Amino acid sequence: MGNVATRKRPGCHHTARSDENEEEEDGPARKRLRIAENHTENEYQKLAFKSRLQKLKNCRPHLKKGTYKVEEADPRPPLPRFIVDDYDNYEKPETANRKEFAIPWFEHLFLPEFPTRSVINEKSFILERQLGRGSFGVVYCASAIHDSERKFAIKMQEKREIISKRAVLQVKREASIQRLLPAHPFIARTYSTWQTRTHLYSLLQYPTGSTGDLFSIWRQRGSLSEAAIRLIGAELASAIDFLHRNDVIYRDVKLENVVLDQWGHALLIDFGLAKKLKPGCSTGTICGTLQYMSPDVASGHTYSHYVDWWSLGVLLHILLTGIYPYPNSEATHHANLKFIDYSTPIGCSREFANLMDRMLAVSQTHRLCSFTVLHAHPFFRSINFSKLEQKDYTPASEIGNAEYDTYQQNDETLDDALFKENYDFDRFDYFNDRF
Numbered sequence: 001m002g003n004v005a006t007r008k009r010p011g012c013h014h015t016a017r018s019d020e021n022e023e024e025e026d027g028p029a030r031k032r033l034r035i036a037e038n039h040t041e042n043e044y045q046k047l048a049f050k051s052r053l054q055k056l057k058n059c060r061p062h063l064k065k066g067t068y069k070v071e072e073a074d075p076r077p078p079l080p081r082f083i084v085d086d087y088d089n090y091e092k093p094e095t096a097n098r099k100e101f102a103i104p105w106f107e108h109l110f111l112p113e114f115p116t117r118s119v120i121n122e123k124s125f126i127l128e129r130q131l132g133r134g135s136f137g138v139v140y141c142a143s144a145i146h147d148s149e150r151k152f153a154i155k156m157q158e159k160r161e162i163i164s165k166r167a168v169l170q171v172k173r174e175a176s177i178q179r180l181l182p183a184h185p186f187i188a189r190t191y192s193t194w195q196t197r198t199h200l201y202s203l204l205q206y207p208t209g210s211t212g213d214l215f216s217i218w219r220q221r222g223s224l225s226e227a228a229i230r231l232i233g234a235e236l237a238s239a240i241d242f243l244h245r246n247d248v249i250y251r252d253v254k255l256e257n258v259v260l261d262q263w264g265h266a267l268l269i270d271f272g273l274a275k276k277l278k279p280g281c282s283t284g285t286i287c288g289t290l291q292y293m294s295p296d297v298a299s300g301h302t303y304s305h306y307v308d309w310w311s312l313g314v315l316l317h318i319l320l321t322g323i324y325p326y327p328n329s330e331a332t333h334h335a336n337l338k339f340i341d342y343s344t345p346i347g348c349s350r351e352f353a354n355l356m357d358r359m360l361a362v363s364q365t366h367r368l369c370s371f372t373v374l375h376a377h378p379f380f381r382s383i384n385f386s387k388l389e390q391k392d393y394t395p396a397s398e399i400g401n402a403e404y405d406t407y408q409q410n411d412e413t414l415d416d417a418l419f420k421e422n423y424d425f426d427r428f429d430y431f432n433d434r435f
């Protein structure tokens with residue numbers, strides 16, 4: 001078929017074709033004649049030739065006449081040298097090499113927080129049992145392959161889930177904050193992180209002989225004694241203060257994020273919502289667990305580290321009374337959170353009642369918003385924080401000795417009387433004189 005298109009048909013005049021034939025037939029003589037006919041072009045060539053000849057004569061006067069060789073001008077524009085050189089000298093990587101060094105995007109996405117080649121990896125451990133479930137995967141208790149006595153928690157998160165929920169930055173931030181944080185007795189350490197093609201792994205501190213997270217403990221045993229709450233509260237306060245001093249706002253203090261070891265010491269886990277925030281700076285992301293969320297976060301205005309003290313207040317309130325301080329148990333959106341109808345817990349010590357009033361005050365002027373104030377509060381007066389951080393106290397001995405009876409919440413007359421008395425007295429004592 002291709003031949004049909006180029007075949008000369010009878011009666012059809014092909015100009016280009018006939019010129020080519022003429023050239024072929026007459027040779028260079030015929031070509032010269034055609035150039036001569038084109039007068040303008042010819043004149044131009046002559047002038048150009050003369051000018052180049054003159055230039056050559058000027059720069060090489062020692063050469064005799066007639067020995068010059070002028071080459072025909074190249075009709076194409078000169079190629080920029082650097083492109084030609086680059087192209088000529090460019091060493092294309094071997095196909096095999098390229099395959100070896102290429103990092104797939106779903107691995108690259110989680111670098112450098114989750115390295116792809118780690119000395120410690122999932123093959124170094126034996127997974128024993130499941131400890132809990134998070135948004136993107138499962139947390140296992142694991143023992144080191146060469147030392148079965150050493151226990152760790154391994155958090156295994158699915159990359160697919162993380163990407164589909166657009167939480168890549170969140171998990172990377174969590175890993176980097178936890179890994180850079182200095183050691184603290186009440187914060188779970190992150191020893192290592194790595195990734196496979198499908199999963200992210202975090203090797204975490206496992207509390208020795210863990211009795212589970214605080215939520216499960218509270219659900220099994222009910223309300224805790226004030227003595228136990230004092231020790232657990234003080235340990236968590238020490239951990240939160242440490243985070244703030246290291247420019248970290250935690251934003252997710254809740255029962256589920258505290259695990260206890262066999263002596264009842266608290267360990268703060270899950271830095272999924274933590275953020276680097278310098279003192280005096282504020283942030284505005286509405287995040288956290290609704291029932292623990294402070295009015296400042298829920299309002300959508302900017303807030304700072306102090307919101308963690310509100311959440312700790314909610315946690316301590318639940319540990320003692322078994323209920324949330326504000327009617328938000330059914331809330332599904334931050335805009336629906338209500339900060340009304342608070343009543344001071346009754347049937348507890350005046351110190352604890354006052355601590356709750358202070359930590360859960362909606363007005364920031366009345367609210368307890370710093371470790372210094374908490375540390376000096378009468379509820380924690382008996383605690384030596386240096387000894388606490390040395391783990392000199394044993395909260396386990398106090399856990400389970402509940403003294404608080406939740407039915408007293410219904411006695412409204414007593415409730416009101418106690419609230420007024422405590423509030424006025426304490427307000428004078430702590431706001432004006434001491435804090």
Ligand SMILES: Nc1ncnc2c1ncn2[C@@H]1O[C@H](COP(=O)(O)OP(=O)(O)OP(=O)(O)O)[C@@H](O)[C@H]1O
Pocket residue numbers: 131132133134135136137139153155188204205206207210212213256257259269270271272
């Ligand atoms: N270091 C640890 N030691 C013991 N148990 C742990 C540890 N880390 C996590 N767990 C258990 O696993 C559960 C889920 O862990 P975690 O909350 O860290 O996961 P997550 O994926 O960050 O979840 P979330 O959806 O709350 O962000 C916890 O509630 C706890 O019971």
